[in-house]
Amino acid sequence: MSEKLSANEGMKTGSRGLRGTLADGLANQITGGLDEVEQQLVKFHGSYQQDDRDRRAERERKKLEWAYSYMIRLRISGGDITANQWLKLQDSCDENASGIIKITTRQTIQFHGIVKARMKPTMKDFDALGLDSIAACGDVNRNVMCGANPALAPYHEEVFEFADKISLHLLPKTGAFREIWLDGKKLAEGAPAEEDPLYQERYLPRKFKIAIALPPHNENDVFANDIGLIAIGEGDEFLGFNIAIGGGLGATHGNSATYPRRGDVIGFIPKNKTLDTLWQIVAIQRDHGNREDRKLSRLKYTVDRLGVEWFKEEIEKRCDYKLDEAKPYEFSYRGDAFGWVEDYQGKWHYGIFVENGVVNDVNGYNIKSAMREITETEKCGVRFTGNQNLMLSYVDAKNKAAIDALLLKHGIAHDQYSKSRKEAIACVAMPTCPLALAEGQRYLPDLITKIDGLQDKHGLKDTPITIRMTGCPNGCGRPYLAEIGFVGKAAGKYALRLGGDYEGERLNQVYKEEVDEAEILETLDNLFAEFTDKSNDNERFGDYMHRTHFKGQVFIGADQEKNS
Ligand code: SRM
Ligand code: SF4
Numbered sequence: 394m395s396e397k398l399s400a401n402e403g404m405k406t407g408s409r410g411l412r413g414t415l416a417d418g419l420a421n422q423i424t425g426g427l428d429e430v431e432q433q434l435v436k437f438h439g440s441y442q443q444d445d446r447d448r449r450a451e452r453e454r455k456k457l458e459w460a461y462s463y464m465i466r467l468r469i470s471g472g473d474i475t476a477n478q479w480l481k482l483q484d485s486c487d488e489n490a491s492g493i494i495k496i497t498t499r500q501t502i503q504f505h506g507i508v509k510a511r512m513k514p515t516m517k518d519f520d521a522l523g524l525d526s527i528a529a530c531g532d533v534n535r536n537v538m539c540g541a542n543p544a545l546a547p548y549h550e551e552v553f554e555f556a557d558k559i560s561l562h563l564l565p566k567t568g569a570f571r572e573i574w575l576d577g578k579k580l581a582e583g584a585p586a587e588e589d590p591l592y593q594e595r596y597l598p599r600k601f602k603i604a605i606a607l608p609p610h611n612e613n614d615v616f617a618n619d620i621g622l623i624a625i626g627e628g629d630e631f632l633g634f635n636i637a638i639g640g641g642l643g644a645t646h647g648n649s650a651t652y653p654r655r656g657d658v659i660g661f662i663p664k665n666k667t668l669d670t671l672w673q674i675v676a677i678q679r680d681h682g683n684r685e686d687r688k689l690s691r692l693k694y695t696v697d698r699l700g701v702e703w704f705k706e707e708i709e710k711r712c713d714y715k716l717d718e719a720k721p722y723e724f725s726y727r728g729d730a731f732g733w734v735e736d737y738q739g740k741w742h743y744g745i746f747v748e749n750g751v752v753n754d755v756n757g758y759n760i761k762s763a764m765r766e767i768t769e770t771e772k773c774g775v776r777f778t779g780n781q782n783l784m785l786s787y788v789d790a791k792n793k794a795a796i797d798a799l800l801l802k803h804g805i806a807h808d809q810y811s812k813s814r815k816e817a818i819a820c821v822a823m824p825t826c827p828l829a830l831a832e833g834q835r836y837l838p839d840l841i842t843k844i845d846g847l848q849d850k851h852g853l854k855d856t857p858i859t860i861r862m863t864g865c866p867n868g869c870g871r872p873y874l875a876e877i878g879f880v881g882k883a884a885g886k887y888a889l890r891l892g893g894d895y896e897g898e899r900l901n902q903v904y905k906e907e908v909d910e911a912e913i914l915e916t917l918d919n920l921f922a923e924f925t926d927k928s929n930d931n932e933r934f935g936d937y938m939h940r941t942h943f944k945g946q947v948f949i950g951a952d953q954e955k956n957s
Contacts, residue, residue, distance in 0.1 A: 398684050404430050405532065405596045410567035410586025411437045419573070425461035425509055437533060437596070438570055439526025440465045440512065443505070447824040463507045464825060465490075465515055466529040471539040471556035472500030472777030473786070476768035478522045479775045483752075483765060485518035493761075496750030496781045498818060498870060499602070500538045500613070501529065505825050516574035527570045532597040534563035534675060538604035538613040540624075541778045542729070542744075543736040543786070545607040548631035552607055552624040555667065559603055562668045563675060565592050591675060598682030598690035601675060602641075604779070605634070611724040611897040613779035614871050616640045616656040619692040620674055625661065625720045633663040635719045638674065638704060639696035642868030645688060646882060653873040654693040655900050659705045660716030673711040677704065724896040728816040728857060729782045731807045733793065741793055743773075743785040743800075746807055749819045749834035750781030754803075763803035767796055781818060811845045812857035814838075818871065822864025822881065829864035831881030837862045840879075843914055851921040858934045859895060862887070873900050876935030877917070882907050889913060891920075892939040901935070902943050 407413070411434055418431040427435060432442045444459035452459050467482075474482075482502070486494050489511040490504035497503055507515055519525055529536055539556035543549045566589040571577030580586065586594070605622040606615035615621035621637035640656030662670050681699060683690040696704050709715050731744040747760055754761050764783070767773065772792040773785040788796060800806070807815065820826070822833025841860065848854055861875035866888075872878030874897050878890035889908045893901030905916065920938070928937045939945060 399687050399690075401433055401532070401687060402595065402684050404433050406594045408434055408586075409569075409580065410589070410594075411531075411565070411569040412567075412573065412580065412586070415569075416573050419509060419512065422510075424458060426458065427509075435463075437528065437531030437565070438573065439468065439529035439531075441530065443825045443827060445506075445824050446827070446829070461509070462505070462825075463509065463512055464503050464505050465507060465512070465526050466497065466503040466536075467501050467519060467524055467526050468529040468536050468560065469501045469524065469777070470537045470560040471553050472541060472779075473553070474524070474775050476771045476773055476775060478524065479764060480768045481518065481522050482524075483761070483768075485515055489515040489518070494752040495821065496747055496752065496777045496783065498750075498779060498781055498820070499536050499604075500541065500777045500779050501536045502777060505821075513574055520575050525570065528560075528565055530600070532599055532601075533565055533592060534560070534597075534601045534603060536560070538618075538779050540605065540607040540610050540612050541776045541784055542610065542612075542734065543738075543740065543742060544730070544734045545610055546624070546626055546631075547629040547737040548624075548626050549607060549736070551631045551664075552605060555622075555664075556605060558668060559671060562672060563591065563603075565589060565596070591672060592679070595679070595684075597675070597679055598684045599687060599692075601678065601692065603671065606724070608722040609725040611727045612729065614727070614874050614897045616897065617642050617653075617868075617871055617874060618656060619678070620671060621656045622667070623658070623722050625722060631664060632720075633661060633665075634667060635661050635722060636670070636716070639693045639701070641691045641693040642871060642873050643691065644866045644868065646866050648688065651688055653868060653900055654697070655874075655898075656693075657696070657701050658719045659701060659708075660718060661720050662716060666712070666714065670708065670712055670716075673708055677707050677711065724898060726895065727780070727859065727897050728812075729778050729780050729784075731782075731815065739790070740786075741788040741790060742776075743788065743796060744778075745783040745785065745800075745805060746810060746815050747782050748814070748838055749817075751834060752783075757804040758809075759803040760805065763800060763805050766803070767799050770795065770799075772796060780816070811841070811848065812855065813848060813860055814841045814845065816857050817841055817860045817862075818875075819861070820863040820869035826864060828867060829881065830883055831864045831885065831887060833862055833864040833870065833881070837879075840910065840913070843910075844877075844917060847914065847918050847921055850918075851925045853921060853925065853934075856934070857895075859893065875901060876933065876938070877901075879913070885909050887913070889916065892935055892943045894935045894939070895933045899935075899939065899947065904938070904942065 418427040491506035537556040537560040604613040604618040622634040637656035642653040644651040776784040819834040819837035822829035859876040861872040862879040863870045864881040879887040889905040890901040891904040
């Protein structure tokens, strides 16, 4: 590759360990915004500059700068916090941000609407709770996910602990975070930044994501990650992970060089070799990833450019051991368990449906109030899922009734929602996401009500269908792995993608390039009728579409886009 590095590369190497002029930018009261370089740098600290897009026109009319505010995303490995942490986070969100905590598709939470002057107090609140947002965004390894439900396997806890171990192992070494947000000791003028053997001065070419799945549950869409780990056990014993590389979903409309890609399973690593292997894979991407064109710099493109076999050999060379052959596994679902589940140790966990991860009181389904009262009792922990839902974790049997009473008081029951709604995902999109071309979480609930009506009409009420929507092709709600995926193209217009499977093993394909609501409903009405009439016994909607309309073709990524 030639040496025409993208502008972000100079920003990283010139930042003295992610410091740059960020402290000055934050102190500047004249504007609510940061300069361009600072906007890039602040991402590594877990924050994005945004503005209220609903108010842009009004602000421009009044000759005011846009209504800038910041989103801060926490780094919470496996999405696991205590009841007290939840309570204090909600207080902080009420005081410093919009008051509405958003559970993300990567098992963590973010606050929106924080004005510049409230960023430091928010970060200090996190720190007081033993939490932080470092590396929640930026060109580094991000929040590590792990199947949330402890009832998934007798060895769940041992696997779950890997999420935190991996996150810490791959965390940037800079002291900039403490210095900028927490009034930590300043690096002496002219002194070099802390040494970082993994990220060095250049960090990674692009963001990097790791998720762990415990079969048969694929809640985190393990194949959508740069590295996907599939936990393998035998009886009660956890052995290690099958490892998949090169998953990723982001794409750009009209740029056929970009595409969603499903990760390739390349082998098995015993548990004691996991951290070392992951470190080396990240280092390979650091050394070989594309640093010229950010649209082509994710690991998936490195894997396609250099080849899966080359990549595997490079891992083995750097680690000085051979990967074993992948072990058998099977995924059968991705949706969360709602209501009570008991784990292997006799502890109880209660799954709560949170539509699109928005923790608020809506139409008598009052999650925000319920969470406050429940966490005040400290009778549970709190865990987020990769489906943007919540779990009240580790409840003693004797405390279940008290929690049930509080859930009832706040209208939290699950029978009023359809199966498809409870498995649906939408990304944030408008009004905070600067990249949104269409609505996401503000629109999907209404559309699902209409799709529910069609499912009822065709006798499919009890058939869950995975429905996902994003406001643009970046894929934050993982629509490319849905049975029905909507990818925003313009206000009110979406690409309709069909034929993904229920288990998250197969990417879907474009069925119609651009549809509005009327066409979505007409198309689904016809397809549901056809599905009811012609599908095989127990065949899923996505599988039916794949078999019939897409003739069973299987693609990993690039080819799919070229062929569709
Ligand atoms: Fe994402 C960018 C929200 C999961 C792929 N994503 C963004 C930004 C930060 C927009 C921006 O760059 O300014 C969005 C902020 C919206 C807002 O107002 O808060 C945003 N992404 C989200 C979240 C909050 C969606 C949600 O509603 O839950 C998810 C936060 C996850 C987390 O906690 O870390 C979120 N984003 C994802 C996922 C799903 C996943 O990782 O499982 C993907 C697809 C998987 C992948 O990475 O390939 C995803 N987000 C992107 C991309 C495309 C990356 C690419 O390779 O092309 C962008 C744009 C970019 O990076 O340039 C993006
Ligand atoms: Fe924003 Fe697009 Fe991600 Fe939705 S998919 S949050 S619109 S970047």
